Amino acid sequence: MKKDITEKLNFNGNPSLVVNGTEIEVNADATTVLKVMGAVGNESEVTPKIIVQTYETIFVEKERKKIEKLKLNMEDFQTLVNEAIGMIAGEVEKPGEQ
Template sequence: MKKDITDKLNFNGNPSLIVNGVEIEVNSDATTMIKLMAMIGDESEVTPKIIVEMYEMIFSEKERKKIEKLKLNMEDFQTLVMAAIEMLTGEQEETGE
């Protein structure tokens, strides 16, 4: 028995953040989300190592190259990663484009 559920799925793509006029796509696939939530839930303190691991998980190599060109300082880098996580977990209100 086979059942096609394609019409029940959402293929809208990934959300994006805009930094200094640069659009940066955030991975929102289920596998990434599950790993991300496990990392957040397991850690009482978010260390720089964890921030880098989450960064590599939620931004593709192409998007990371865009971010590297922005030359963000550590505080801004952390803000970017946390904003992406908040967007994915629904903890942040959507702002205008």
């Protein structure tokens, strides 16, 4: 037996953040979200290594190059990463909302 669920799926692609006029795409596929949520699920244990792994998971190399060109200070960088995590985590918490 086969069941086609294509019409129930959302293929809108990845969300983006805009920083100083630069659009930065955030990976929001299920595998990425699960990896990120697993890594940062316990905030008391977030280490620099986890931050780097998360950054490299949610932003592909092309997007990381855009971020590097922005020359963000550490506080702004943390804000960017936190906003990206919040964006993809929000998609998990509120399925179906656009």
